Amino acid sequence: MSDPVQFYFDFSSPYSYFAAQKIDRTIEACGREVRWKPFLLGVLFKITGSQPLNTVPMKGDYCVHDWQRLGKMTNTPWSMPETFPISTQAAGRAFYWLDDQDPALAKTFALAAYDTYFGKGVSIMAPSKVVDIAASVGADGDALTEALKDAAVKQRLKDETAAAIDAGVFGAPFFIVDGEGFWGSDRMWMIKRWLQGRSA
């Protein structure tokens, strides 16, 4: 069995939200599994000198419009959040805590968190909100509330972010397939061709 495809994302990245809707279906159709890896985009932005897309002159207006257009074109719910971008520490910490217990539940939580933030436009920055979302998909809310204060849980997300950067991730969404990196939600076609062995 080959290694899973790595799907790196930040809970505050709109293009990652769109990628998340289809990544499992796309990759599983090629006979491979997907491992979801949230990380903190803000840490990377300090290295690459990037800014949140919506704050870049000209590009910002385009992206806000593009997200709405992508939602329509792909039949994906879209509501531009009033608070954007946000810190996603709580969601990232919750994800890895769940992932260690039940990877399928962690993905279900991630999709629910994305639906709350970008589908409904409601902030997921507060730990209490993250706990509510996790509980709504079947996680133990009380245990998660405690876990989010745990130093080891906090460190885990830091370590995962550092590991992503070490692996060459410089934006989100980012995919690593057998060591080969692909950046952006528009690159599904290339990942599929790579998996199908049509390029050396």
Place this chain on the structure above:
Amino acid sequence: MSDPVQFYFDFSSPYSYFAAQKIDRTIEACGREVRWKPFLLGVLFKITGSQPLNTVPMKGDYCVHDWQRLGKMTNTPWSMPETFPISTQAAGRAFYWLDDQDPALAKTFALAAYDTYFGKGVSIMAPSKVVDIAASVGADGDALTEALKDAAVKQRLKDETAAAIDAGVFGAPFFIVDGEGFWGSDRMWMIKRWLQGRSA
């Protein structure tokens, strides 16, 4: 007859080079024409605070690899030029001078210039090189040599660059379809869907 689709590009933009290989075929299949509009990306970079892709930490290495990979995957000749990026004033000025006489010849010239720069890796910065390329596809080399020194020809490219920025172009390749902007060589699918009226 609807207005042509506007294809904004810089002769030093690798992703524009890849887009140029397929843009006419893609858009004409949707029953529309394409108008090619070279401009100076460097002028835009000053506004958006962008840098040439290959100089951005982490992203730079990725892009250099991605261009080679795209070349293989799309069967498009690719040689990373030793001198990159370059100023493309001469090529842009030559393009509009040719375009006013014969738009089809201007496109043929643009593809030949791209093939020299990214297909063969040979710089097209020097006016004499641009004249050689234009002459090789049937243009009047002596007349072009004179035209490249003409103040009005120089001003034309400045005006076209300013007009692109006014139209909302902030990167390359960029496409404007009936006022709707699309950024990036990976967005052909979206432009096709837009033209086919599948989204409001």
